[in-house]
Amino acid sequence: MPLAxxxxxxxxxxxxxxxxxxxGSATAAAQELALSQSAVSRQLQTLEDHLGTVLLIREKRSLRLTPAAQDYAVTIRAALSSIANASMALRVNPVGGSLSLAILPSFGMRWLVPRLPDFARRHPEVTINLTTRLKPFSFSSExxxxxxxxxxxxxxxxxxxLMxxxxxxxCAPTLLPDGAAAIDRLAKMPLLHIQTRPEAWRNWFTLQGFEPGALPGTTFDxxxxxxxxxxxxxxxxxxxxYLIDSELxxxxxxRAADTAPVSLGAYHLVWPADRPATPAVTKFRDWLTFQTEEEENLPR
Incomplete structure (x- = not known):
């Protein structure tokens, strides 16, 4: 029998x-799995015997995982999630591949999703599963x-x-009833920040040739x-x-200042470099290349 x-x-x-x-408890785990507590305990004992290592700290009538077992559970959770996603994709689309894609919520909904019907028409054999993630993660554990x-x-x-x-x-017109503000005045107004762009305001002021002091304000996610x-x-x-065309x-x-829009960064499609891209990823990447070429040709 192979080692693996x-x-x-x-x-x-x-x-x-x-x-x-x-x-956090055997009782809750038993309820979710539709098992008795003793059955859950037996499953965990089976796992300890199989691995040849202690996974549980047994304290009176409670069970908790050792630190090493907690780390192991993180990897197992990702693996079980991958199995579940693959099974769902196969059930939904038994003749094609699937692509599990993490998206940024606003960009995903406003830029990507309106374009996906075109991908579906071109590649009906590929099922795309979308999940929101705001920050980078490890592809090895997600x-x-x-x-x-x-x-x-x-x-x-x-x-x-991509773009x-x-x-x-x-801002709301009530904040600037007399029209756009000068840059130095703008720096003293209440500024709204977003967690994923913590230096955005400071970088924007720098591009305007103005070095601001502290920039306090409310932060959103x-x-x-x-x-x-x-x-x-x-x-x-x-x-x-692209997010506020209709509101403007x-x-x-x-507009709070008489300045041209500036770029502080770009959106990318990223995929792990340590393994070959799946056919679904390759098809999606090639299709996005065509989308970005069209985007570059649009007037802004």
Whole structure:
């Protein structure tokens, strides 16, 4: 029997370990798995026997994982998720491949999703599964084939530039009833920040030839919420132009400075460099290359 096969534990035992780690108690794990507590305990004992190592700290009537077992559970969770995703994709599309893609929520919904029907028409054999991730992660421990990423390098990946982001400062018209503000005045106004671009305002001021001091203000985790903050007059937001076209056209938002949009970074498709790209990733990447060529030819 091959070594890898000898080391492969029973799937039911791995599910019990993952549930105990995530839920924190054997009682909760048993309820989720529709088993008795004693059955969960037996599964975990089976796993300890199979691996030849202690996984559990037994304290009176409770069980908890050792630190090493907690680390093991993180890897097992990713593996179980990959199996579940692959099974779902095969069930939905038994004749084609699948692509598990991590997306940035605003860019994914506003730029990528409207284009996906074209991909589906060209490649009906590929099923795409979308999940939101705001920050880089490890492809070795997360069940993704590729991701949409903004900004600098993502170690261990190859990448394709999708679109450079053009930003401009905007606010509710009530904040600037007399029109756009001078740069030095803008630096003193309440500014809205986004977690994924912590240096965006400072970099923007630098590009305008102005070195600001401290730039305090409210911080948001997503563009959808920072746009709402701007609409309600909470402060001035530095936003991508493609996200606020309708708000500017309707007058709900106005430009806070008489400056041209500037680019502070670009969106990329990234995929792990340490393994061959799957056929689904290759088809998606090639299709996106065509989309970006069209984007470059559009007037801005």
């Amino acid at each position: 096969r000898r080391l492969l534990p029973p799937l039911a035992a791995l599910r019990a370990l993952e549930a105990l780690d995530r839920l 069940p993704f084939d590729a991701a949409i990423h903004f900004g600098g390098d993502w170690p261990g990946t190859d990448s394709l530039v 450079r982001e053009q930003v401009l400062p905007v 997503q563009f959808t919420t920072i746009i709402q903050g701007a609409l309600h007059g909470l402060g001035v937001a530095l936003l991508p132009d 056209l309707s007058g709900q938002l106005v």
